[in-house]
Amino acid sequence: MPALKLKLYQGEYRIEIGPGLLGEVGDRLRGMGFKGKAAIIADATVARLYAGRLRSQLEKKDYEVALLEVPPGEGNKSLDQAGRLYTELADFGAERLTPLLALGGGVTGDLAGFVAATYLRGVPLIHLPTTLLAQVDSSIGGKVAVDHGRLKNYVGAFYQPRMVISDFSTLKTLPADQVVNGLAECLKYGLIRDKGLFELIEGNIDEIKALDEGLLGKMILHCASIKAEIVEKDEKDLGLRNILNFGHTAGHALESLSNLAIPHGRAVAMGMMTACLISRRLGVLPDAELARIRSLIQKAGLPVNLPQDLDYAALIQVMQQDKKKQEGALRFILPEAIGKVFIQGGISPLLLAEVLKEQSE
Ligand SMILES: NC(=O)c1ccc[n+]([C@@H]2O[C@H](COP(=O)([O-])OP(=O)(O)OC[C@H]3O[C@@H](n4cnc5c(N)ncnc54)[C@H](O)[C@@H]3O)[C@@H](O)[C@H]2O)c1
Ligand SMILES: [Zn+2]
16 A cells, blocks of 8 residues: 655654554664664553564564553543653663654554653654544644643644554454544545545445455545645644644534543534534535535434533533634634535624534434
């Protein structure tokens, strides 16, 4: 499978996507000129599944390997865990040129990336993402962070990896609800940027959910190249990268109002539907397109309607507290058609309340 290349101010790196690529990590490290030690920072669940093979393969290539495990879960994307990892890295004797391999989902990538950015003022980072979300989204673009109390992703940096190696065979062990979670982001890319991607998913949704390798590879490559293109054009998130927040304005508010009981992907799916309904009300998104979007979100196994007991006023308030607000009125990324979005400010709370009501019926 062809590799993607990302060209940024911080340097250039490759994103390799393919089945079984974890078996080639040692060769890639050698190819990049690393010698001596290598540290794997892994989600403990993922470590049980894949770290043994990764470790022995690296040892065969003469690397001295440390495996540093982190318990799974967002709660471990923390300064406490980062602190523990600094100590373990120092005990291992990790130096400026010791690569850190982040093996796991977005939580591991963000945490290990944060550690890589700060330990000894920066050591080489290699992402080995093992969730669909991490392969299409979090491993690309250089945002690394930890949470601080209720401040999610508040302490972080822009720190680009030296390489991303996405082995989509690892998705076979991913729980089905996590696959569906990642599919929400894949649909997002299609909706904001690429009708062809939307149609690829639309035409093959059952095969994709069954993890057909050919289709999965095609879809992940498509998604990753869209993220890469947007990041290349707006490395520091000052403009275009905004469109990646499609579905996330209402999505984040739903997540936080539910105290994270609603998983991210499901919240984003509902948020994308909110944006679609606003756009239709503004007379932009045609009914036929709306119906296609709604149907595909549902076929993916994601919700389109809001929870029955939702407190609209509270939801709108949470959205208004979001950084994208403008004097009470809200700013949304809205679909113009499948594959194209625009940014619209001045969405009144009244209009939003009407849409939310419509969406919960
Ligand atoms: N940096 C960015 O640009 C960016 C973008 C989007 C999201 N994120 C962050 O990503 C995080 C969410 O990432 P996620 O959805 O990957 O969640 P995650 O890392 O928590 O992984 C989800 C679950 O799947 C398990 N798992 C991972 N890979 C597996 C595999 N191959 N087989 C079996 N189990 C496996 C993990 O143990 C975990 O329980 C959030 O913290 C979010 O803030 C970052
Ligand atoms: Zn997201």
